[in-house]
Amino acid sequence: MSKPVKPLILVTNDDGIFAPGIRYISNVLKAFGEVCVVAPDKPQSGMGHAITLNSSIRLSNTQYHDVALEYACSGTPVDCVKIAVNHILKRRPDLVVSGINHGSNASINVIYSGTMSAAVEGALEGAPSIGISLCDYSEAAVFHHAEQYLKHIISNVLRHQLPKGLCLNINIPAVQTTPLQGIRVVRQAHAQWVERFEERQDPYGRNYYWLTGNFVNFEPESTDTDEAALSANYIAVVPVKADMTAHEHLATIKQFEHV
Amino acid sequence: MSKPVKPLILVTNDDGIFAPGIRYISNVLKAFGEVCVVAPDKPQSGMGHAITLNSSIRLSNTQYHDVALEYACSGTPVDCVKIAVNHILKRRPDLVVSGINHGSNASINVIYSGTMSAAVEGALEGAPSIGISLCDYSEAAVFHHAEQYLKHIISNVLRHQLPKGLCLNINIPAVQTTPLQGIRVVRQAHAQWVERFEERQDPYGRNYYWLTGNFVNFEPESTDTDEAALSANYIAVVPVKADMTAHEHLATIKQFEHV
Numbered sequence: 001m002s003k004p005v006k007p008l009i010l011v012t013n014d015d016g017i018f019a020p021g022i023r024y025i026s027n028v029l030k031a032f033g034e035v036c037v038v039a040p041d042k043p044q045s046g047m048g049h050a051i052t053l054n055s056s057i058r059l060s061n062t063q064y065h066d067v068a069l070e071y072a073c074s075g076t077p078v079d080c081v082k083i084a085v086n087h088i089l090k091r092r093p094d095l096v097v098s099g100i101n102h103g104s105n106a107s108i109n110v111i112y113s114g115t116m117s118a119a120v121e122g123a124l125e126g127a128p129s130i131g132i133s134l135c136d137y138s139e140a141a142v143f144h145h146a147e148q149y150l151k152h153i154i155s156n157v158l159r160h161q162l163p164k165g166l167c168l169n170i171n172i173p174a175v176q177t178t179p180l181q182g183i184r185v186v187r188q189a190h191a192q193w194v195e196r197f198e199e200r201q202d203p204y205g206r207n208y209y210w211l212t213g214n215f216v217n218f219e220p221e222s223t224d225t226d227e228a229a230l231s232a233n234y235i236a237v238v239p240v241k242a243d244m245t246a247h248e249h250l251a252t253i254k255q256f257e258h259v
Numbered sequence: 260m261s262k263p264v265k266p267l268i269l270v271t272n273d274d275g276i277f278a279p280g281i282r283y284i285s286n287v288l289k290a291f292g293e294v295c296v297v298a299p300d301k302p303q304s305g306m307g308h309a310i311t312l313n314s315s316i317r318l319s320n321t322q323y324h325d326v327a328l329e330y331a332c333s334g335t336p337v338d339c340v341k342i343a344v345n346h347i348l349k350r351r352p353d354l355v356v357s358g359i360n361h362g363s364n365a366s367i368n369v370i371y372s373g374t375m376s377a378a379v380e381g382a383l384e385g386a387p388s389i390g391i392s393l394c395d396y397s398e399a400a401v402f403h404h405a406e407q408y409l410k411h412i413i414s415n416v417l418r419h420q421l422p423k424g425l426c427l428n429i430n431i432p433a434v435q436t437t438p439l440q441g442i443r444v445v446r447q448a449h450a451q452w453v454e455r456f457e458e459r460q461d462p463y464g465r466n467y468y469w470l471t472g473n474f475v476n477f478e479p480e481s482t483d484t485d486e487a488a489l490s491a492n493y494i495a496v497v498p499v500k501a502d503m504t505a506h507e508h509l510a511t512i513k514q515f516e517h518v
Contacts, residue, residue: 049371245446
């Protein structure tokens with residue numbers, strides 16, 4: 001009998017290869033298969049689905065993590081998935097995990113998030129993919145309270161796969177005095193960042209700006225959203241796809257065909 | 260009688276403020292209202308929905324275009340829309356136009372595209388928004404063949420608005436010997452880039468990589484997609500929204516709740 005092949009698991013993130021979140025999840029994943037880390041060599045938060053077209057990409061074979069194979073990549077989170085799947089790995093991964101992100105990627109954050117864009121890219125590359133985020137920006141954030149739930153999701157995805165092209169957006173409430181209530185499969189809440197640009201002056205008298213903003217949930221009363229699940233101390237799981245067509249509006253917009 | 264207020268039109272792009280496409284559309288838009296250009300100070304293709312979080316943003320008051328107000332911005336296309344709406348403009352624009360992009364943003368390109376991400380951001384900011392792309396990468400590309408159709412869409416959007424949160428992804432076939440056949444309102448085709456990383460060596464013997472790829476349409480037989488419309492020499496219009504939830508899979512994924 002030949003030795004069974006262990007699942008091949010690609011791990012990336014957007015906080016960079018040194019972030020505590022990627023260290024934590026890489027260790028958890030070692031129980032499930034052969035772990036390969038290909039992650040940005042610097043923080044890449046808010047990079048969305050950016051790819052590197054106007055410059056070239058560097059790879060460094062690093063050993064920050066105790067895993068089978070590891071590279072720091074000069075590109076974006078999506079670049080990391082592309083170069084891992086199409087250049088570094090010998091076969092398509094059985095699972096792509098992006099995270100654990102330091103900070104929420106629930107609701108509208110999904111479109112700004114490098115973490116989730118890497119998971120979407122994994123799904124486009126044909127691999128079951130999940131993005132994991134913790135609603136705590138702190139470098140000292142703890143992840144243990146979610147471990148049994150993450151293991152449940154990971155083993156399920158490895159065993160049953162996910163529908164083609166689909167990935168999961170998993171958000172974990174920050175640790176609280178009461179334990180997590182469980183998992184809720186929900187939809188993306190309708191929310192938005194309301195921005196303010198903070199104007200400052202450099203030592204040469206020229207203005208520069210920092211993007212700041214407040215998160216506004218437009219449907220705080222809804223119970224079937226990721227924001228509602230998180231508020232109730234549940235892990236929120238949203239199935240995400242790369243089709244941005246507003247199918248429900250196709251019929252209305254058809255009027256534009258009549259020139 | 261007070262003077263009627265002209266529509267306020269914000270124009271941005273991802274090819275940068277010097278690109279021929281933004282010059283062309285800004286001139287067309289002057290017939291429809293007061294045009295303000297806030298566009299990246301350098302090419303930002305493939306930036307997706309990236310925003311600038313780890314550094315600050317610069318604005319330069321420029322005069323490359325013959326418009327009411329104009330700024331070159333050091334940030335991404337999405338940054339341009341955010342800083343225009345929340346800092347530069349005195350009121351919410353009546354229309355946000357992103358483009359005209361040099362190159363297709365049909366099908367899966369919508370998620371990588373800075374042009375379309377700026378349009379999505381415009382919709383999130385509550386303004387009717389359209390992204391326009393020409394299926395021709397050439398700097399010398401011509402846009403005139405589409406002008407009557409673009410004017411038709413622009414005047415319609417200004418008159419009737421768009422459903423809240425929706426934007427339009429407009430792709431124009433490159434000019435051909437036969438005239439454009441009209442406009443088709445369609446869905447995003449299921450397609451993908453199949454990548455290959457070209458490995459090179461720098462003068463110091465270290466490897467670097469260029470992202471290259473081939474576009475693959477997984478449903479060339481479908482007639483209701485943007486790719487099909489473009490192939491038939493029609494302008495393709497896809498209604499796009501920022502909700503990435505795979506609503507059709509919510510019920511299946513519910514199984515994950517049973518720990």
